[in-house]
Amino acid sequence: MTTDTVAVLGILAGYILLTVFIGVYSSRFSRGTMEDYHMGSREFKTIVLFCTVFGANISAVTFIGVPGMAYQVGWIAGPYFTTSWAWLTPLLFYTVGSRSWPLGQRFGYMTVGEVVGGRWKSPGLAVLVTLFLILYTVPYLMTGLRGAGITLEALTKGYIPFWVGALIVSLVVMVYLTLGGMRGAAWVNTLQTAIFIIGGLTIFIVVASVLGGPVQATERVLHEYPELISRAKMSWKLFFSYGFMVGAGVILFPQVFMRLLTGKDPKSLKQIMRIYPVPSLLVMLTMAWLGMWGHAVIPGLAGAQTDFILPTLLARYTPIWMMGILGAAVFSAMMSTMDSQLLSVTTMITRDFLYRTELRHSSEAHMVRISRLIVILLTLAAYILALLNPIGVIKIVEFAFAGFASLVPPTLGALYWKRCTKQAAIWAVLLSQVVLLALTFGWVDERLAFGFLPGLPALVVGILSLVVVTYLTAPPRDRGTEEYFALFAEAGTQR
Amino acid sequence: MNVDPTVRRKRESIVYLLAAILMFIRVDLWWWGKxxxxxxxxxxxxxxxxxxxxxxxxxxxxxxxxxxxxxxxx
Known part of the structure; x- marks a missing residue:
């Protein structure tokens, strides 16, 4: 093992020990209830809330996928995310959050399925929504583990193989999540978010400096690879449709939605909404520029190799400690997303499935033990899937984003449209998902997507079916609708 | 700060309209590829x-x- 590798592993070991310590320490504050294990007793204020929501959102894509994508298509990989997601998602914190948060307070809801199904008192609709959310969360979960394995292998020059890196991350997350639940995850996320924001900016400044500064690095790209500056390698239709997918989809990431409900009050939610776009812009744009500049100094990477551009740049051009910073930043981003996804899937399984069986009569302590067991089993399943997965990181995430985005119309129907019916919500879910899956897997001619990502036609079909079926069915007269809109009126959000 | 529902509705409409416009004009076709x-x-x-x-x-x-x-x- 070289000195470089020892240094990198030393920094990462320090980071991992600190993470586990915070997770274990947080368990001392556990109240032993489901509300506490899954929602941290809904008492997070601005800083912790921001870090846990942002950490749940930022993943392997930022430090692996974005530089890799920019290596192939240029700087536009940054605005691919920042000119939609960075501001549209926090705007939706208001649209969805301002109505879901009081519902969580009043009815104890924790999941998207509960909020949508609860509108019409429909367990079937809740289960349907949850099934799709789990379907799209699990592939996204794999990206964190794959990113961890890829990064550690590159940082240690192959000394630690992919499967060991992924295993280390799995075990660490499993420990602090099993012990600390939502509180443990949120406290650890606070550290992780600080690390990956500061680490990302440090990496940008150091790499830009060793490449001769942004002016020289950009001029080199302009002379040798002008198509990366002109955006000739990125289809505008792809750019356009992905904006809707990523901007709309994130609000229904189960892990992001759940964390919005953990806010102590709307004031905290409003604060994180104001802050959110700034680090989003900084992190994404800087990673995209690094990936593009990397093409000029390390040409010849293709396909999945481009995912290695950032670690390769650091290994070739920066001091040893930079590799450690990258490792800590990447691991922070990945683990904060992974823990939140694991907990959200656990919450959905517990609340939307197990609580609808005889288990609902069990004690709180028993249900918390079951939740911990589910966390362990899910971690194991995610690890195995990560080892088997042969597909590139971005492709999986694109598919997951579209899946989440397709669930936005029925969610908005449930929260905002009194006339909207249960049947319409069910058809909107089913038809949009059928269109998405049919176009993604090639069950129908891909030309039916007119060159856009499959998620865009799926979203349009979802909206149309919601409207058409609503007017084909009788207006809802159920208790859920009355309760929801009475609460919104009481909370001051009645339209 | 409490917001009158009518004023809120008006402001929401403006914000969502501007958001929709932004989502379209973020694709600067006139400079794309140049x-x-x-x-x-x-x-x-x-x-x-x-x-x-x-x-x-x-x-x-x-x-x-x-x-x-x-x-x-x-």
Whole structure:
């Protein structure tokens, strides 16, 4: 093992020990209830809330996928995310959050399925929504583990193989999540978010400096690879449709939605909404520029190799400690997303499935033990899937984003449209998902997507079916609708 | 700050309309595939600056929503 590798592993070991310590320490504050294990007793204020929501959102894509994508298509990989997601998602914190948060307070809801199904008192609709959310969360979960394995292998020059890196991350997350639940995850996320924001900016400044500064690095790209500056390698239709997918989809990431409900009050939610776009812009744009500049100094990477551009740049051009910073930043981003996804899937399984069986009569302590067991089993399943997965990181995430985005119309129907019916919500879910899956897997001619990502036609079909079926069915007269809109009126959000 | 429901509805409509417009005009077809002049710091070109401008307007919408639409009592 070289000195470089020892240094990198030393920094990462320090980071991992600190993470586990915070997770274990947080368990001392556990109240032993489901509300506490899954929602941290809904008492997070601005800083912790921001870090846990942002950490749940930022993943392997930022430090692996974005530089890799920019290596192939240029700087536009940054605005691919920042000119939609960075501001549209926090705007939706208001649209969805301002109505879901009081519902969580009043009815104890924790999941998207509960909020949508609860509108019409429909367990079937809740289960349907949850099934799709789990379907799209699990592939996204794999990206964190794959990113961890890829990064550690590159940082240690192959000394630690992919499967060991992924295993280390799995075990660490499993420990602090099993012990600390939502509180443990949120406290650890606070550290992780600080690390990956500061680490990302440090990496940008150091790499830009060793490449001769942004002016020289950009001029080199302009002379040798002008198509990366002109955006000739990125289809505008792809750019356009992905904006809707990523901007709309994130609000229904189960892990992001759940964390919005953990806010102590709307004031905290409003604060994180104001802050959110700034680090989003900084992190994404800087990673995209690094990936593009990397093409000029390390040409010849293709396909999945481009995912290695950032670690390769650091290994070739920066001091040893930079590799450690990258490792800590990447691991922070990945683990904060992974823990939140694991907990959200656990919450959905517990609340939307197990609580609808005889288990609902069990004690709180028993249900918390079951939740911990589910966390362990899910971690194991995610690890195995990560080892088997042969597909590139971005492709999986694109598919997951579209899946989440397709669930936005029925969610908005449930929260905002009194006339909207249960049947319409069910058809909107089913038809949009059928269109998405049919176009993604090639069950129908891909030309039916007119060159856009499959998620865009799926979203349009979802909206149309919601409207058409609503007017084909009788207006809802159920208790859920009355309760929801009475609460919104009481909370001051009645339209 | 409490917001009158009628005023809120009006403000929401404006914000959502502007958001929809931003989602369309973020695709600057007129510059797409072209090299544009560098205008800032010696490396930020017009197309890059335009994209940053889209983000900035989006952020303003977010701040406006938090300050002027989402009332304190909720």
């Amino acid at each position: 090299i544009t002049p560098v205008v800032l710091f010696g490396w930020i070109d017009v197309a890059m600056l335009y994209q940053i401008g889209i983000w900035f307007v989006g952020w303003l919408l977010v701040v406006y929503t938090a300050n002027k639409i989402w009332g304190d009592h909720e």
